[in-house]
Amino acid sequence: MFDGYTSSELMSIFAMQGFAGLSLFSVFVLMALGLAIIFGQMGVINMAHGEFMILGAYTTYLTSGFFQSYLPGLFGGYFFVAIVLAFLICAALGALIEWLMIRHLYHRPLDTLLATWGLSLIMQQAYRSIFGAREVGVELPEWMMGAFQVTDMVELPINGLFVMIIALSIAVGVYLLMYRSGYGKNVRAVVQNRPMAEAVGINSAGIDRATFALGCGIAGIAGAAFTMIGSTGPSSGQAYIVDTFLVVVFGGAQSLIGTIVSAFGISQAQSTMEFFLSGSMAKVLTLLVVVGILMLRPEGLMALKVRR
């Protein structure tokens, strides 16, 4: 398939393909981090994760509308406001859901899965009632459109870069929060030994709520970021479910690094195969490989080997 191209053309294509892989990687990281925190730290599967993402996307949509109507001069910067709002709104809803529902189910992981699925149905229909069944178009500020010209051939989409930057910042932020802050220490203490953590005065219920809210908030940021590259509709969130879960499970449940590694592996595999095969077959093959590896190594890529 490479006949008749100069080597510089090929180089450019490979560079751009590498970039495509990286932007898929950042999408996966954004999708999976929130879920990984919730699943890894609390053992809860949040099937409504996609719907939280879409909540973030709708928040962005509303913010953009607000800026257009009332602060058109500041429209270029609305996105940063939207990201913060998306985080806050999703985190608040997450905390509420945790209080209403999740906290009653900590010892029944499979039941959280079903309950959050129910939640996702309700959220979807709520979006449909509020925003209509159609997808909404989120208008981006001018500076986010278009591409960054590296060479004649190589153009890097600005919004792709932006998604990458967000993904990177979130990943670093989560790392600092989990491994360098008092909160993180408490979370890890609760994960490792809940009764003991409680005994030394850690408010484990509070930690749970904060963790769930954090996970949902990150989903919200992801949703806000995805308005740049994907669709925002009542059922758009469902498209992400399987991919997101596989990334988390494949990475190994309790390892945030594992999630990053697995996101990298899956995104590279998928984007490479997409380049050489048809899109559908690439997807099937990627899923098959992931499931296959999981069968051989059920604990995931990076799970700690611990005494069971």
Add this chain to the structure above:
Amino acid sequence: MGTIEMTAGGRSIGKGPGFRKSLMTLAASVMLATSVQAAAPATAEVNTTGLAVTDDSVTVGILHSITGTMAISEIGSVQAEKLAIEQINASGGVLGREIKYVQEDGASDWPTFAEKSRKLLRQDNVAAIFGAWTSASRKAILPVIEQYNGMLYYPTFYEGLEQSPNVVYTGQEATQQILAGIDWAVKEKGAKSFYLLGSDYIWPRTSNKIARKHIDKLGLKVVGEEYYPLGHTQFNSVINKIKLKKPDVIFASVVGGSNVAFYKQMKAAGVDFTDEKPLLLTISVTEDEIRGIGGENVEGIYASMKYFQSLDNPNNREFVTAFKETYGDDMVIGDVTQAAYLGPWLWKAAVEKAGSFDIDKIREVFAGIEFKKAPEGYVRIHENHHLWSKTRIGKAQIDGQYEVVFETEELMEPDPFPEGYQ
């Protein structure tokens, strides 16, 4: 036919009174336009098969998804069908009978479509069903409607390869849409190479097959053909492939949420469609879809379809006004919505020509039935139950509307089983 003038009085804002007023205006004008209704013929004469027809009413069914993933697309069709029914009623109904409708929800679930169509035919004995959107839902309804000898008016452009005696296809079948589009790109834009891209299911695959055969016949090149699962949201790889292959035309039949992702990512990758390098020709993006994608992301793409909201003719102006007055000023009308609007009118015409609601009698008179008031201009039913219609090329504007840049001179003949394209 007398021309119809929408008076300013019919344009008041808001659904309630405005709707009624516009209907009255319409009713008045349609009454003028059509010959005065004769007294309604006796029910026993016009209904020998036990349909839900009384002396002053006739019941039809509307069967679309108003919940689930397909609701996005199908709601426009429901609105158009209801509008047509209201207008027909305001103009005196069908054979002097007022149309009542039973609406059922297919819930984006194919067995539900089959189940509901069975209910409509068996329990409600409807005289016609206006409904279905996806091919899968139509395929699910098909055996039922054939078994109970109902009649379905199906609005979506689709892949063809079907010709049921119990379906009237008011949208275009694939060749009508595709051949004219490709010919236009070759003739007007000098296109030599094509990249075919679609969502992975039957309609894009069949469409691309027809496109490929046609491109081969013209002695031109297909440089790539690619399908992505429904709902796929990452198109960077295919965008790179397109950049590598440098086709003159991207022929796109991506549907649903994937569309949004695809055009946004194309745009972000530095592809400016207004440059027409490459030119993007779509058969799946109507004005409805653009609302979700955002006009700024599709500005400059071309679509090959039979109807655009911007079509400049009296019928369409009137239709658009009535539609907006009924459903709100922010509504847009896409190809399928217009095709759905044709359904009740064509049915009315057929019933009146046959002088009966009986399905078998209607079927006999289908061939040649015309609808001169169609928003798209003029349509006529072919004996294969599809419509003769013109195909247009529209260029997407930043405001989400298409500007019509080309229109076939003749009506395109529907050819659901195109010889040499299978």
Add this chain to the structure above:
Amino acid sequence: MKSSSPMKWFTSREGLYYLALAGLLVVILPLALDPFRLNMVGKYLTYAFVAIGLVMCWGKAGILSLGQGVFFGLGGYCMAMFLKLEASTPEATAIQSTPGIPDFMDWNQLTELPWFWEPFHSFSFTLLAVIGVPMLLAFIIGLAMFTRRVGGVYFAIITQAIAAILTILIIGQQGYTGGVNGITDLQTLMGWDIRSDAAKTTLYFVCVGMLFLCLFVARFVQNRKLGRILVAMNAQENRVRFSGYDVAAFKIFVFCLAAAFAGIGGALFTLVVGFMSPSFIGIVASIEMVIFCALGGRLSILGAVYGALLVNAAKSGFSESFPELWPFAMGALFIGVVLAFPNGLAGLYQSYVMPLEERLFKRKPKIEAEPAAEPEATPEARKPAVAATEARDYDPMIEHYSPEKS
């Protein structure tokens, strides 16, 4: 089984529950409903097969599969392939470029029947495949997962991924599978028109018959020692393992059993509805199937049947009158069943209705005491205790009789 015991069983409390269900399905519904509605009930019943399988697999053994639609779909596709071949006679398909093959293959330029379609000319092979194909896949998945101790949430997610893979594959390979439209326009089963009202009614009774067969198989399994091992495994997997059981083998067994039930349900679905499409395989369909089981009561096989009937009837009812409300109701159902009444209808029945029955039964205690009076019965040991204090201990429908008293 003693020759006298079936009669006794029918008059036992458990027997009466079965009789009540049979009465509902065989007498009341057919009399009360027109053929159209009855056919819909028939469709709901095909989901009940999946729900029964889930009771065994999830309720008893704790293995939550979110991919039961895969097995339902495979069973359904096997049946659909047979029916499609029957419908695609060279005469009926004379207008195709290759007569004698299914229409969608012709549209996709296939010129001959793919090899894996060939065996589906045979009805006996099809019947075998309806059960065999889902079981084989379940066996392979089970072997890979359970011997490596993949369980719980991991298993759920992997089965979900498998559902996604299969859906994409079927949709993508439309020349071989009919794609997203599925396999449609199925007309006759060995020359018998399955679309007529009479046939639909007959098929309804076939469904009911098969359902009871599956119920009895499930009941047999749960009442044998194997059933107790499944429950024990759920609670104390290690104890079972260190009592000398190969836990993986039991999990594989019950997963295959559930797959077989789902396959039968799928095949009947194809017959009742007249087509099969990939939308029954996907994630959404598969999770919905779990709610049938959860609503009925995840530990009760009879509850599963009621669950499937009720959820689907509610869905049809809602979507006729308040379509927008249905997703809310469904969502609330998921949450409610998990938070408020985890044992579903069967659990509610046990806590609220059974005490009433208790009082009624008190008047004629004979019925319950009788089985214990059998000749070779040794004292207490033969009579496992009745004291299911916690709802999850026993299938409430059967707890008041003793499994091994044959």
Add this chain to the structure above:
Amino acid sequence: MNAARSKTSDFLLAVEGLTVSFDGFKAVDDLSFYLDPKEIRVIIGPNGAGKTTVLDLICGKTKATSGSIKFAGKELTRLKEHQIVHSGVGRKFQTPSVFEDLTVFENLELSFPRGHSVGGALAFKRDPEVIEAVEEVAATIFLTDALNEPAASLSHGQKQWLEIGMLLIQKPDLLMLDEPVAGMSVAERKKTAELLKVITKDHTVLVIEHDMQFVGDIADRVTVMHQGKVLSEGSIEHVKSDPKVIEVYLGH
């Protein structure tokens, strides 16, 4: 001295060079010890010494990184858990793990060594042989009167006995008990010691225990573990007076 005897096969259990590491941490480090038939051996040691891990390794719950476990001439490290059970090793866990939903009878019946395959479990019948075995074991573990009670209603001590009973009915050659008297009342402890005495008439027993009084009551020999290794081994008096042991228990 044990090394000199290691080649002989008169041991029931011979553990040699056993090592397991979790992410580099060696929970059990080059451990060797030997059990004679009908011996009661108690393993003691401070928390984290690797005692429970040793039992996990023998019964197959944890796979060894290296080393061998020979039981009646059979290498156990390569077998699966249920195969190890079938070759005659029974394991009781630290916290009582009985099937709370089932009755005492059913708990014991489930452990009866017949019908352990899927087919067998389907075909299994409660015949007089089973009933007899269950009743006999029930008598040994003082639960005859509770046969029809659900296990959930038993006291903590009774559950411990039931679990021991579930091992006994398997007729194992080696019984491994992890802290069998933990959480028991004084009376229950006495009874348990009694029970163990009965059991050891025809079983080899390997016990982990903290209660030195109890250890003294039952042990033939005691192995002291520390940081995954054997610190000391011998009679209870011997280990009690071993300076290394005193250092470990009292030194910090």
